[in-house]
Amino acid sequence: MIRSFARPFAWLLLAAILFVTVSPIQWRPHTHEPADVERFAAFAVVGLAFVLGYPRHWLLVTCLVVGSAFAFEVAQLLSPSRHAHIEDAIIKAAGGLAGIVAGAAISHFTGQTRD
Template sequence: MNSRVVSLNFGTLLRIAAWLCLAGIAFATLSPIGLRPTTGLSPSIERFVAFAVVGALFGAAYPRYILFAAMIVLGAAVLFELLQVLEPSRHGRLFDASVKLAGGTIGLAAGSIAGRLFRSD
């Protein structure tokens, strides 16, 4: 019984982490360029890794609902790029969206596999 409680709590923590990570990406993507955090890596690597992480979190948090997770992660990648057009200091580009989509897809696959492997039924 305790393992079920721990599993449930871990799943809840994964879902919270996934949504918080997505919110952080939304802030970094949609805020004015001066507020954008940087790591010193190329922006393409930052985009790819950010969406790979959020994809992995959503894939692991929702392994039984991978289509839902994919709609959230990949939809956010496209939506965030489109919304950048509204911020004067930012620009939405097809290349940037494709990097985010690639990272999100790889993250979703890895997270889904991990979520299925470690899920306790």
């Protein structure tokens, strides 16, 4: 049940983050939290959703989430109102890894990796 919800949610969330990342800066949603907290949290949720959706493919999920963090940062070079920083990509990747670890623990303790 969790997988059937987590898979489309993960892909939609990843697409939404890409849109927000490369869209003009004025379109960026504001949560009144520091930008680094927003970056970390967004990718943590993505990592969590992907690993819950694909619990036996954690290595592929890790490559996808961490790779997306860096690729999305590079994609900001295409937008004149955005800027790319390696530090931002590292924070996004760290958030993704935190979400993956949390999701892997949840999957392990709920027995989802044995299906």
